[in-house]
Structure formats: C-alpha cells, structure tokens
Amino acid sequence: MSGLGAFLRGLRVTGKVMVDTVLGDGLVTTKYPQEFRQKPQRFHGRHVLNRYPDGMEKCIGCELCAGACPARCIYVRGRDNPPDQPVSPGERYGYVYEINMLRCIFCGLCVEACPTEAITMTHLFEMSTSNRRDAIYTRQELLMRPDGSVPHMFPEDPLAQPAELNTADGWLRATAPSGVAAYEGVQAWQGTPGPASWAPEPTQDERDA
Amino acid sequence: MDGLDILIVVGRVLAVFVLLLVTTIFNVWLERKTIADMQNRIGPDRAGPFGLLQTVADGLKLFFKEQINPSKVQYGMFVLAPFLAVIPALLLFMVVPFGRPFTIGDREVLLQGADLNVGVLFILAMSSLAVYAVVLAGWSSGSKYPLLGAVRATAQAISYEAAIGLSIVSVVMFSSTRAGGTLSLAGIVESQAGTYLGFIPRWNLFPQVVAFVIFFLAIIAETNRAPFDLVEAEQELVGGFHTEYSGMRFAMYQLAEYINIFSMSAICATLFLGGWNGPTFDGQVPAWISAVLPTIWLLIKTYAVIFAFFWIRATMPRLRYDQLMQIGWKRLIPAALVWLILSTVAISVRQFGLPWSA
Numbered sequence: 265m266s267g268l269g270a271f272l273r274g275l276r277v278t279g280k281v282m283v284d285t286v287l288g289d290g291l292v293t294t295k296y297p298q299e300f301r302q303k304p305q306r307f308h309g310r311h312v313l314n315r316y317p318d319g320m321e322k323c324i325g326c327e328l329c330a331g332a333c334p335a336r337c338i339y340v341r342g343r344d345n346p347p348d349q350p351v352s353p354g355e356r357y358g359y360v361y362e363i364n365m366l367r368c369i370f371c372g373l374c375v376e377a378c379p380t381e382a383i384t385m386t387h388l389f390e391m392s393t394s395n396r397r398d399a400i401y402t403r404q405e406l407l408m409r410p411d412g413s414v415p416h417m418f419p420e421d422p423l424a425q426p427a428e429l430n431t432a433d434g435w436l437r438a439t440a441p442s443g444v445a446a447y448e449g450v451q452a453w454q455g456t457p458g459p460a461s462w463a464p465e466p467t468q469d470e471r472d473a
Numbered sequence: 474m475d476g477l478d479i480l481i482v483v484g485r486v487l488a489v490f491v492l493l494l495v496t497t498i499f500n501v502w503l504e505r506k507t508i509a510d511m512q513n514r515i516g517p518d519r520a521g522p523f524g525l526l527q528t529v530a531d532g533l534k535l536f537f538k539e540q541i542n543p544s545k546v547q548y549g550m551f552v553l554a555p556f557l558a559v560i561p562a563l564l565l566f567m568v569v570p571f572g573r574p575f576t577i578g579d580r581e582v583l584l585q586g587a588d589l590n591v592g593v594l595f596i597l598a599m600s601s602l603a604v605y606a607v608v609l610a611g612w613s614s615g616s617k618y619p620l621l622g623a624v625r626a627t628a629q630a631i632s633y634e635a636a637i638g639l640s641i642v643s644v645v646m647f648s649s650t651r652a653g654g655t656l657s658l659a660g661i662v663e664s665q666a667g668t669y670l671g672f673i674p675r676w677n678l679f680p681q682v683v684a685f686v687i688f689f690l691a692i693i694a695e696t697n698r699a700p701f702d703l704v705e706a707e708q709e710l711v712g713g714f715h716t717e718y719s720g721m722r723f724a725m726y727q728l729a730e731y732i733n734i735f736s737m738s739a740i741c742a743t744l745f746l747g748g749w750n751g752p753t754f755d756g757q758v759p760a761w762i763s764a765v766l767p768t769i770w771l772l773i774k775t776y777a778v779i780f781a782f783f784w785i786r787a788t789m790p791r792l793r794y795d796q797l798m799q800i801g802w803k804r805l806i807p808a809a810l811v812w813l814i815l816s817t818v819a820i821s822v823r824q825f826g827l828p829w830s831a
Binding site for chain 1: 507509510511512513514515518784785787788789
C-alpha cells in the first residue's frame with residue numbers, strides 16, 4: 265500500500281507542475297528569438313574598447329589584458345603616439361588589438377587588468393559566425409565610434425540588438441576609477457560606455473531615500 | 474446487398490482509417506505538449522498554430538529520409554515487419570463502436586468498422602498479432618539490441634495478454650447479466666446504457682473496478698508505454714526493436730504505437746466507461762447534434778484514458794525487467810483470477826440465488 269501512496273504522490277507532483285505551467289506560473293523558458301530575457305547587470309558579453317569623452321582612445325597598448333588573459337586570446341601591440349596627432353592620452357596606443365572570440369572564456373580578467381578601463385564588456389553574446397576568421401575581432405570591430413556607439417559585427421543579423429553593445433557590464437560599478445571603495449560623490453559608472461557625461465554616484469543616504 | 478450498402482461499408486472503414494490517422498497526428502502532439510507541461514517546458518510550438526503541425530513536419534521529414542538497409546538484415550522480413558505492426562493496429566479499432574447507429578432512409582448505419590459478434594476475441598487476437606511485428610523486426614535486424622528488445626517484447630506481451638484476457642472475461646460475464654451475453658462490443662456498449670439511482674451512469678467501471686485497474690495497467694504494458702516500455706528502453710537498448718529502422722519504416726512503428734494507444738484507450742472506454750453512452754438530449758437540440766454527441770462522449774472518455782497514459786509516463790520511472798514480470802505474473806494475473814471468481818460468485822448468486830436456497 266505504501267507503493268500505491270508513493271504512486272499517487274508522484275502523480276500529484278506532475279499534475280501540480282502541469283497545472284502551474286498551463287496557468288503560466290513557474291515557466292522559465294522564453295521564446296528566445298522572439299523574446300529576449302533581461303540579462304543580469306553584470307553579464308559578461310562581447311568586449312568593447314572605450315574612448316574618453318573627448319574622443320581619445322583609452323587603450324595605451326600596455327598589453328596587461330593580454331598578460332592577464334588565461335585563454336591567451338588577446339593580442340596587442342602598442343606603438344608610440346604620433347606627437348602631432350595623438351590617438352590616446354598616454355605615450356603609446358594599441359595599434360593592433362585582436363581578441364579571438366573562439367578562445368575567449370569571458371572571464372573578465374582583461375577588464376580587471378586594464379589600468380585605464382579601456383576594455384570593458386557589454387551584454388551582447390550572439391556572436392556565432394560561419395567562418396573562423398570572423399571570430400577574431402580586430403580593432404575595427406572592438407573600438408567604439410567617436411559618437412559612443414559600438415559597431416556590430418553583423419548588423420543585418422535578425423538577432424542583432426545594438427543596444428546590448430551599449431550596455432556595459434557591472435564591473436565598473438564594483439570598482440571606483442580612483443580605486444577607492446567609497447566612491448560616493450565621484451563620477452564612477454554609467455550604464456552605457458561612451459563619451460557622455462554622467463552624474464556622480466549617489467551617497468548611501470540618497471540611495472536609501 | 475446493393476451499391477449503397479457497399480458504399481456504407483467502405484465509408485465506415487474509411488471513417489475509421491481517417492479517424493485513426495488524424496488522431497495519431499493529434500496524439501503525438503498532445504503527448505509531447507502534456508509531458509512538456511508536466512516537466513515545466515513549453516514543448517512543440519513552432520509548426521502551425523500551437524505547434525499542431527509538428528507531427529506532420531516530423532512525418533514529412535521521415536518520409537523523405539533514406540531507408541537504410543544494414544548489411545546483416547534479412548531483407549524480406551525486415552521490410553515486412555513495419556507493415557505487420559501497422560495492420561493489426563488499424564484493425565484493432567475496427568470493432569470499436571464510435572457512435573450511436575443512425576438510419577439513412579430504411580438502412581441502419583453502424584458507426585463501427587465491423588460489428589463482429591466475437592469483437593472481444595478479435596481485440597485479443599489483434600493485439601497479440603502486433604507482437605509478431607516486434608519479434609520479426611528484432612530477428613531480421615541482425616543486431617543484438619533489436620533482438621533483446623524483441624525477446625523482451627514477446628515475454629511482456631504474453632504475460633500481460635493473460636491479464637487483459639482475464640479482466641475482459643469478468644466484464645463480459647457481468648454484461649451478460651444485462652444484455653443476454655455477447656462478445657460484440659456494440660452489445661457491451663448497449664448493456665451500459667442508463668443510470669444507477671438516476672445520476673450514476675451504469676458503466677462497467679463501478680461494479681468491475683478491479684478489472685478496470687488490471688485492464689488499464691495491462692494495456693499500458695501491451696502498448697509498450699512507459700513505465701513498461703522495456704521493449705524500446707532507450708537507455709539500455711538504444712532504440713529497442715526499431716534500432717535499425719529509419720525513414721518511413723521507423724515512422725510506421727511510431728504510427729502503430731500511437732494508433733495502438735488510441736485504440737486501446739477507446740476499447741478501455743468502451744468496455745468500462747460506457748462507450749458512446751452519454752446524454753444526447755434527444756428532441757431538445759437539433760437532430761444532428763444528438764447524432765454527433767455520442768461520438769464526442771466516446772472521444773472525451775478515450776482522451777481521459779490517454780491522458781492517464783501520458784500522466785503516468787511523465788511520472789513513473791521505468792520498471793526493471795524482473796519487476797515487470799513480477800507485476801504481470803504475481804500481481805495482475807492472480808488479482809484478475811480472484812476478481813473473476815468473486816464476480817462469478819456474485820453474478821451467480823444474483824441470478825440463481827444462494828446454493829442452499831433452492
């Protein structure tokens with residue numbers, strides 16, 4: 265008889281799940297190509313090379329990202345800035361910058377290693393290609409345009425959501441540019457990369473209010 | 474027997490055939506959708522409205538796929554086996570009355586493939602014949618997993634055939650107290666007309682509830698459905714007896730399986746749930762509604778049984794082989810025998826009085 269009880273209890277479980285699913289409760293699956301899920305704020309997606317608000321590139325070609333990369337997928341070569349028309353504020357700039365997206369594990373260590381926050385991650389993850397060469401993103405694809413928008417590799421793709429490229433991952437929220445954890449009142453983070461000016465982080469009291 | 478009679482017969486057979494094929498298309502979708510719901514998934518929803526055309530798409534895909542002949546198959550039997558699976562499955566439903574007989578002019582049209590006076594025996598015969606397809610497929614494939622699946626199928630079908638037969642015997646005996654004894658399914662349906670106390674339908678389910686449970690468990694095993702699907706246990710036997718089949722031949726096994734589910738559920742509804750009996754509101758609604766309602770009642774009852782099939786499949790893990798045999802031989806058959814004796818005694822006492830009262 266305990267077998268019969270277990271049988272009925274099992275039927276109750278599946279029956280309850282079925283009722284819940286039919287009523288629309290607890291169904292986590294989304295109809296992906298038609299609906300997109302809201303990604304977590306700190307989602308690690310495709311990289312982007314940032315610019316300063318005045319249009320200068322942030323990358324100084326130091327290769328720390330390549331050194332930090334556990335997958336060895338970043339290749340950087342720096343070069344001295346031309347004195348009359350500097351590309352970056354520093355001495356050097358990255359004139360070759362390649363990321364092999366087939367090898368990248370999206371760990372974000374390059375973002376942490378970067379001293380100038382030149383490389384950050386976005387929310388875009390639809391990067392499938394039909395060609396291995398297309399998976400190697402070069403400086404042209406990674407670097408944001410002077411107006412702050414980020415070029416999409418396949419803008420014609422039905423899955424292309426350009427807005428995702430302008431959604432920065434949350435790493436910058438966790439670390440202040442000055443390296444001080446108490447980042448209140450300083451310009452720290454914005455949801456989108458680019459040259460826009462952004463408001464200082466609110467204090468704890470302001471956020472609680 | 475003139476032209477119109479022949480036309481009616483052909484029409485009846487065609488109606489059964491079309492009904493089986495259309496419901497199969499629907500049932501595959503329904504099963505996938507039901508089980509998806511029970512497993513917190515969405516299920517097929519791409520092809521057509523609500524994914525209803527998914528089965529058609531799958532069927533077309535299989536239709537255009539290559540039918541591979543592995544080098545060790547015995548060709549004749551290998552090709553024949555899928556047909557041997559489909560034909561008994563189609564014939565199985567022929568004896569099930571799927572609606573109230575109606576009259577065209579002076580002719581009575583039975584909504585039934587054929588009203589055999591040995592309908593119940595015919596069901597047992599056809600469901601046993603289906604085993605041949607499995608055995609021949611397993612043998613002719615020249616491969617070990619199909620053979621293992623086929624051997625399992627034989628043992629399983631024979632074991633559960635006995636339980637089905639015994640539980641049907643008590644139903645037939647019980648309905649003989651009402652309708653004068655018949656093996657015809659139409660007769661058994663008519664014997665269940667009416668109600669107890671004015672509101673409980675006079676289905677065989679209520680007096681024969683043990684036989685119903687035994688019959689239901691046995692038809693799950695007979696149609697090789699989970700949790701008794703050891704014949705095609707994917708985790709142990711690759712695909713079981715149809716491992717070496719591809720393309721349309723494979724599709725025919727699937728077709729046969731789903732037709733069997735529908736037919737067996739319809740037979741279960743006919744034997745125990747009153748068949749097409751149900752309120753028809755004669756005279757209160759247009760005549761065509763009264764004519765169609767019995768078919769709808771039968772479909773509702775059938776789908777209730779089918780839903781129980783799906784529900785159990787989504788819930789229960791597969792039985793081990795010795796457990797399967799134990800349930801068949803040590804539980805179901807003794808229970809069916811005991812129930813048969815009990816109901817025989819009860820029926821005799823009701824008909825002839827107590828032995829010492831004469």
